[in-house]
Amino acid sequence: MRRSELTFSKGLRYIIINNMSTQNTEKIYKEIKNLKKETKALKELILLILKDPEGEYKNSFINRILTKARSKPQFNFTNKNSFLKQISS
Secondary structure, three states: OOEEEEEOHHHOEEEEEOOOOHHHHHHHHHHHHHHHHHHHHHHHHHHHHHOOOOOOOOHHHHHHHHHHHHOOOOOOOOOHHHHHHHHHO
């Protein structure tokens, strides 16, 4: 048996163990390349469909909200009276 190695993007390796000709190996490589292109196009299409129609949030806003969400709360409300007292002052 003869070993042929094909190296693709992201360091993936496919080892084909048999007596494949160079033409068959190239044909498989082209098919894989075409499948990658089709997959990329489908992902882009899905992302276009799923995008928020109102737009995207700014990164500065997202970072500010996440920072505040991680911080300790400034006020504790135990009942409706304490809540109303806090917002009315």
